[in-house]
Amino acid sequence: MERTGKGWWSGQRGEGPVIATAIHDGHALRDEVAARMKLPEADRLREEDPFTGQAVAGMATHLIAHRSRFEVDLNRAREEAVYLDKEQSWGLDVWESRPPEDVVERSLAIHDAYYAHLGQLLDAKVAEHGRICLLDVHSYNHRRDGPDADPTPQDEAPDINIGTFSMPRDRWAFLLDPLMEEVASFDFAGRRLDVRENVAFQGKGAQTRFVHERHPEHACAIAFEFKKIYMDEWTGEPDPRALEAMRGLIDHLGAVARRIFEK
Numbered sequence: 001m002e003r004t005g006k007g008w009w010s011g012q013r014g015e016g017p018v019i020a021t022a023i024h025d026g027h028a029l030r031d032e033v034a035a036r037m038k039l040p041e042a043d044r045l046r047e048e049d050p051f052t053g054q055a056v057a058g059m060a061t062h063l064i065a066h067r068s069r070f071e072v073d074l075n076r077a078r079e080e081a082v083y084l085d086k087e088q089s090w091g092l093d094v095w096e097s098r099p100p101e102d103v104v105e106r107s108l109a110i111h112d113a114y115y116a117h118l119g120q121l122l123d124a125k126v127a128e129h130g131r132i133c134l135l136d137v138h139s140y141n142h143r144r145d146g147p148d149a150d151p152t153p154q155d156e157a158p159d160i161n162i163g164t165f166s167m168p169r170d171r172w173a174f175l176l177d178p179l180m181e182e183v184a185s186f187d188f189a190g191r192r193l194d195v196r197e198n199v200a201f202q203g204k205g206a207q208t209r210f211v212h213e214r215h216p217e218h219a220c221a222i223a224f225e226f227k228k229i230y231m232d233e234w235t236g237e238p239d240p241r242a243l244e245a246m247r248g249l250i251d252h253l254g255a256v257a258r259r260i261f262e263k
Contacts, residue, residue, distance in 0.1 A: 007066045008110050014060025017129035017261050018254040022137050023074040023207060025053035026065040032103055033071045038096045044070050049139040051238055055246040056137050059254050070094055072107040074114050075205035081111045119214060126218045133257045134211050134221040140200060142227050147234040159193040163203020163223030166212045172220040175260055182256050189245040201225050
């Protein structure tokens with residue numbers, strides 16, 4: 001795993017009204033952040049969203065973060081984007097010592113730059129297409145009690161959780177409902193997925209909120225939380241067939257969303 005990579009994010013802009021993002025895919029840390037971090041790398045990786053970047057990389061327009069959420073969390077508001085207290089990080093002890101203000105500000109500069117870039121991209125896409133969709137791809141753990149313990153019950157942990165908290169739901173039902181139907185009918189490496197809305201998560205992240213506040217009538221951001229059925233969340237080992245299926249699903253949803261907008 002890259003530890004001190006210099007890149008903040010990577011991506012490309014292509015044709016069409018659909019954007020896909022993987023803003024928790026990153027694992028890299030700046031040297032000055034890594035030197036102060038107490039949280040072991042394996043524990044950090046478990047709370048990140050590995051392989052979500054490859055799931056969105058086939059989309060014509062996509063953004064993939066390379067910095068760990070433990071350096072700066074792009075899905076939190078600026079004032080909460082650096083985890084300074086255990087309450088912000090699920091009780092995890094992140095730091096050997098609290099990072100000084102200048103280190104925090106250099107981390108927050110990444111947050112500022114990302115949202116400036118995203119805002120410009122959204123503005124350009126809305127101007128070009130009128131209506132746009134952002135697929136906000138994440139993952140979540142379902143074996144938190146240990147590798148040999150029972151997983152979270154299925155009724156509490158759908159294979160894909162769709163978060164719509166900040167979305168004007170009625171306005172975008174014409175897009176969201178067909179996409180959810182497509183997820184449920186998709187052949188995911190030989191199985192069908194359990195997809196439900198606002199069960200394990202509600203889509204309260206900063207990115208979807210930013211999209212809906214910036215273009216409330218013209219941009220729909222949908223938070224996709226993949227349960228980590230595509231990997232072993234304790235060893236970090238992926239299932240190659242499931243990774244291929246993840247990418248195929250996101251590509252498919254992007255194509256369906258584009259067709260819906262073109263009607």
